[in-house]
Amino acid sequence: MRYLIWRLIWFAVALLGLSLLVFAALRILPGDVASVMAGTNATPARVAAIRSRMGLDRSYPQQYADWLGGLLHGNMGVSAISGRTVASQIGSHAAITLPLIVLSLLVALSIGIPMGCQAALAGSPRVRSVLHTIAIVGGAVPALWGGLLLIMLFGRGVGLIGILPSQGFPDAGWHAPRAALISLILPAITTGLVAGAGIMRYTRACLISMEDSDTVAMAMACGMTRRQAMLRVGLRLSAAQLVSVAGLTFAQMITGVMVVESLFNLPGLGAMLINDVGNRDLIAVQSELFLLAAFFLLLGLLVDLMHHALDPRLGERTQHVGGEEHA
């Protein structure tokens, strides 16, 4: 319980620091939204007039206070350019990015864990090394290149077996669930393959480290085969680490899928951020970045809590250090 409270306090402190960092970092960027709105025909006087109309001539502490005040009330502000609330803007783009990440993670896990187990347990060293090589090569292939290859193979109209759409998101969005899902297949495989290779390496490493552990030995002493012991006990014990890795992979994908989104022309969070930074729509960008970073922190929090749930020993250790040694 005490752990939970401390963890939450640190979470709040980190959020506050984050808001300061995001706010300050964006103020270093040259250019502002007023000159973007005014365009190449405008006179400096016109730019100045727009600046004061939008309140960009207020002092930084004042702007920060206003923004933070809004955040505390759950109001992330309104984009100066698109006129939509930042919340709705994030919502409509996350409706593409989050399903894409979840799909990618499913692909990654369904490739990574079985192959990782296989790489650790395969009988012949030749099979092991082939699988290990696949993991390394798979992780080294840039997603952009892998995506291009997939488009050349499966992209409708351009690929050798042109069967899957490779550009854009259907006009109807998720109102046409099948078309929407199909348009995410290639991008999900692209990110899933790369992330899957990473998960495969972690799974393999976890299992190999378990190979020599007392618990696996114990399980085998109780009559399990080595394979059984590894998969039933070893994998179970690795679960906590694998959850961390999956959580981190999930977090990485939020930024990682942006490249893939742009390759497949999906209007996800990446496209939104690039647009908003390009337009110097700072009110929107700072809320968006803040929310994304907060999401990272939240994932970290969840992973930590999940660790405690998966591995009760952790909880004991924080309450009375070393207690389990005596037991």
Next chain:
Amino acid sequence: MVQSNGAHGESDATEADTTIQAGAASGASTDASLNARVKQPDSGHHKPVIWMIAALIVVALIACIVVVNSRSRKTATPTQSDSVAIGIKLAPVSLDIRNQSGSALEQLLIGNVYEALVSRNSNNEVEPGLAKSWTISNDGLTYTFKLNEHMNFSNGDTLDATDVAWSINQLKSKQYYNSDQVENLKQASASDATTVKLTLSRPDANMLWYLSGRPGLVFDKDAHYDAKTTAVGSGPYMVKSFDSSSKLVLQANPKYWGSAHKARTTTVTVRFLPDDNAALNALTSGDVQVLSPVNANMTGKLKSSGKYTVKATEGSDKFVLAFNCTGAKTADKRVRQAIRYAINHKEIIASRGGVDAALGGPIPSVDPGYEDLTGLYPYNPAKAKSLMQQAGYSTNHPLKLTLTYANVYGSELGEQLRSQLSHIGIDLNVNTVEFSTWLQDVHTNGDYDLSLVDHAESHDFYKWTQPDYYYHYDNAQVQALYAKALAATDEQDSAQYLKQAARIVSEDAPADWLFAYRVSVAQAKGVTGFPSRLTQSVLPLWKVAYTPAKA
């Protein structure tokens, strides 16, 4: 630790490489009950699970493929499609055409969603629009417009002279975008429901043309809507949805007042495809039927496939390499002239696919006052070198200059210029920045040596008459000629003055005009009615239609 080694080390001394299961099994063989437990799930309890998952994924994929394939076969029909998708490169960031800059806004909304007092055809000439006719008083100070009758907005509100006068007076009082283009316009008034009178403070030969653009747009004075995300106009199309990161969907306006420009296609989707490769994929995969622009270096395959037509279209885009006329290093006219002589325009144009046109001065071929000025500064590296020598620079003692331009134009142009200028003793540092940074540093603050930007606007010669514009070009003779051109009530006279002014500007070398960008438009066979000129600034979509070929 010890046990695990023993488990298969001792039992399988004969062959170290036997399977793990066998090792474990024989290791445990002393206890019959354990043995029984072990054998049962042995070899092939876990393996099939792994392979079954893999097999399931494969089956799921194949199922998707079959579904998609059976769907796509149905689409081929010989009749006209009720939708057309068009791919363009730059997206408007919002729909607020009264406040937001960007040529994409004008390109997409004017003539399609919003209509102006007068309209502009693809030859850049003024035509009747909401006004069916007009008269100009002899002194050029009063314009009287006769409007069409029974006009209305897409929301059903009537559009009459009061809306026109209100829109123009709002433009002036609220200083909307490009209101400075019509600074000679004093006020608008509605004489009756179909007559609008504009009073000018000075004659302005460009007035009608500017009224065909943003300053002449007519808005519904009674409508309340968020102009950034929606639009209420009087045009043949209405905005169905808009997302600046993906597309603008236009739907035919069922209440459109006119018959001449009635929409031929129910739904026109405009997709924003900033990446050239992605854009080409979208065209070849059938997601869009028209691509404007298409990268001229990528059109070879399209042409040879026989399924697409590719045409280069003329426009008003000028790639202007501006030299800061008041900058410490570029104030010296010899340096500026040397740069113009040193640039090999043919090479640059060829590397971009060979469709762009050479341009020797500030006025593009589609504007009044155009004259071929490419002869003023022909490619002549020897002359460039001697001019640089006179200015005190050589390849051993080079002049250091920085070129600042937006990364949207790619890095190749900067590299080409750097290499071409290095031969005459200029050490060019190429600084590609975000467009908003360019706007701040170069455009607003005027802090630069060399700058490169695509000035897409037509009729924008006036920038050379404003010394506080980022060109910092100040020539009293040019300003006087331009004033005369504006005051001239005869079009021919006006064009003649512009011609003279443009020649002087080009001779002074405040910039080099690298080329006039000609947009390559690729369209699938079966697409009709897509404009063939000025597609970057006026894009009337009402006559676009698509009839897919019979499968």
